[in-house]
Amino acid sequence: MSKEDLENEIEVQMTPELQEEVRLARRCFTAIERLSTLMASYPPGHPIVENAIEGIRQAFYEYFELNDRLTVQIHPHWMVLYGTDRVVWETDEPKDYCFALTRDGIYLMHILAGIDVIELRRLVEIFNELVDPREDAKAAVELLFEASFRYISYDAIDESLAALAGLDSDMRDRDTREEQEMISDLFKEAFDKGLNEQYNASKTAAAQGKESFEIRLNRQSEREQKLEMGSREFLDLDEEARRHLLALKRGFTEHAEREHRQGEVLSAILGARPKEHLRQQVIEQIGAVMGSLLGTHRPWETLAFVKVIHSWRDSFGPEVAEDLKGIVRSCFTTARLQALVKTVASSDQVSRRAVLQMFNALHLEEATGLLVELLGWDVPDDVRDDVVRYVRERSRYGLGFLKGGRLAKLSLEHALPLVELVKQHMPQSRPMLIELLASPVEPALKIEVLKILQGTWREATELRDVLVPFLEASNSELRMIALQSFADAAPSHVVRVLGPMLTEKLRQRPEEEVRLLVTLYVLHGKQAAVDGLKALIHRRGVVGESEQELAVVIVRALVRTPAEAREDIAQLLEGVGKDWLVPGRIRSTCKEVAGLLQAGQAH
């Protein structure tokens, strides 16, 4: 084996530690890919997405137990762990992330220990943007640069580096041929041919590692640390100059000094009563600024921006108010609202309440609806409390946000506070409850709703279509409350509706329910009820165990026979009790109950 072969052999030899590193790195990218798919399918903040994010966090945590830096070299369709030839992520159409990165010149990416879920989430968002065919405006480098990551950095070649390094094929070239020639001519002019020797010497020095082009492994936070130490910021300025410049610097870092200022500028134009075309441009610009503010990590600044404009309203023309309302509406798109709801679900109390305050001030009905959906997710108690409080507040303006079957998506526990709200808005909110009854919600919730609706059933068609089907529901408690409601609402129809239910099938129902059914039947059915019951009780000859049981249950239920029917029922039971062809168990029960009824009657 030659020396070169031996070196190659050693180069690819993997220590167990390195193998483990590769395994964990693959896991990290698998988790990223999974999250990428989920984020395209679920709204922001959804528990499934949040779980996947937790999965990523865990995967990186385990990797960083071994190494404090995950560096990958990016190839057109795959990534390898830096320093090895092991592929840790392969990508292909339609989500060829690696190609999207290499096409824009990115050849190394470093993810450093300390990275948090916010940065990981943003990284996945960027990956998704890169492969989204609808979004081709921004390039990978620009997106990564704008993201301002603290724990992710990258090395990329641009056109200049590509031209000097002879890497023209590694990225798309965005210069025209004329521009390339012009750049080349100017460049040659700047470097005299007579200096070639020195240049070549410097090139050799570069090859020997003396060049400053090195892989960027320092992280943004280290640079910021340098700033905090004051090595660069303001240099050697005196205290007064520092204070002055620091105050002015806020003009860049705070929305109040940037976008809000722009709010005043735009208001000033509106205040000058511009012609319609210009007025529309201003309104559109207001929308654009709002959209931009909503995309920041302090989206609630949008409200302050709107307030700035509002403070100029005395100088606006009358038509402006409607325009502004319109632009606010169109600005809060569903996607933006979902992102804001995610903020509510996952951020600290101050941010959460600021967002809710903005929703409230701008009367964003759709946002309230999305918040109701949020209640169906697994969110912390303090978030839930705030959201419920907010929804209560919004209910002062109506319950439109519950439309669209939103209540039906919640479990009983989560829906109860809202059902209570609906109750408070009865009878106006009654259609909402009827709609809920028709939805596939858990029986316990329907029971609550039926309780609220008790005494409100009037319409015959509603009774037939909504209430009566519950008499045959699968849940006993639900059937009972429906039974009671029906008997209260339509006593004259009890015999017709309940009669067919008094069959052998009754024995499958709990005794308590049978008792209620029989009681109501007897109460409202009178003689017809007695006749109907007789067939079920007066069983002669060989009677099966279960039939006997049913008869006994019915007879026992008759203990509660209302006063007006007691005589007829007592006679019926006495007759059955005396019939020797009736099984003893039924007879004895009939005698016992008949005795009780007679005693009650005597009293």
Added chain:
Amino acid sequence: MDNSQNQFGAESFNDNALPTAGSTSSQRAQVFGRMFIDGVYKILKVGSIYSVEHNQTRQAIEEFLPFFYKSVQESGEDSVSITIRGELASVNGETLRLRRREQERLNELHALFAGADIRGLRFEQAMTASDLVTLLKELGEAGRSGLGMKHVEIPTIAIDHGSPDQSIMEAVASVNKAMYVAHVYIRALVKVRNMHMHVREQRNANVPTGVIRRIMQTISELLNDDDFIILGLLPLRLVPPDLSSHSVNTAIYAMLLADRLGLSPQMVSYVGMAAIYQDLDRLVGVSVGHRDRDPGLEPQRQFATNLRDVAQMLGYVDGEVVSTLRILMTYERGCGFDQPVGAPFYRTPRQLHLVTRIMDLSRAYDLLIQGLQGYKSRRPDLAIQYVESRAGDVFDPHLVKLLVSTLGIYPIGSTVELTTGEQAVVIRTPDAAADPRRPVVRILDRRNPIVLDLSEPRFGNIDIARPVDLAEGDMNVSQIFLLS
């Protein structure tokens, strides 16, 4: 070989196979690239299997040539180039997006290139079948002998020699940093110049700026890494001074100040873009403040003028930070820096925005350096003296201090005479804590351009005697400077 669908997923060479006009330019380039590379692959592959005189080889060439001529004619170019590096292939500079299977086919082509030690071919329009036959012969021979193709001369086929396997990192490491910075700066000058021409022709400031934005991002990262080579290039006037070079230089000075203020690289690049945009706005009739020469109007008139200009901009700005900054610069034009700006501009009085202050100072400094808008061209040290003399009068004095402390008394690119009698160019300013009069210089001597860090004790006996103006043709300072 199936002609209807080739290995690279493209159509075969027939008249209908060329990309249609309905597709985007990138899509067209991709489809064309795949077809072309497939054609080359076919010929080279067939040529490597059969002899070059074999009927199969002839047939492959005959199929390919009509397609080639038509492609060259339709593209309007004189030639078609193909380059391979590692697993990438590009045709006419367009990197091809290959599927995995196509990639495997490319690997075969790569092996043929590697065997002949070539990484690219450029086929001229005048190429004939016999030229291709010659290429195939030589390619086969080079593969067998392992001697490469440097000796081969085919008039219509240019060969790019070298291994197609150079790694990106090796290639990048071989690049001289100063040359890279110079290239970035020159590219910015060229791109902005072309953009200005475009805006002038179209009378519309709404032009794509993605590439410029990327360059500004690169510059902001250079500044953030304390890499000040670029600052030395600005006074060298690599192009004849005009509005576009002023625009780029102003952007860089403004970014430098923003960086010194500790703003994030993102915000620094926004400041740079705000300067670039301000000049685009200027080209379509929006006035740009010139605080040093223009005392401003009385408030109501200034307000009305500024408002009119902002209204003019509204057709092409959007809500992002750069737009906000350019609107603020126009709106606050002519407002004083020494007292809050109140009615009629703002209902609540506000300090003049920092971006307006930065831009005023950066513009004035570059106008002095480049000798534009009525100023005579000054050396950097004289320009510094000038703005210092106007500090507190027309410029924010604290910001001027920041500029001076950043650029130094002898800014990068200044030419000086040392007490030893030698002339030198300043290539680095001293550290903030060091003596500002003792920067790092490079001796202006082509044969021995040594570097002296005057802050080092061993050079304690050497001082800067005086700044000097170099006469035209004396020495190309840029060439010496860029050695750093």
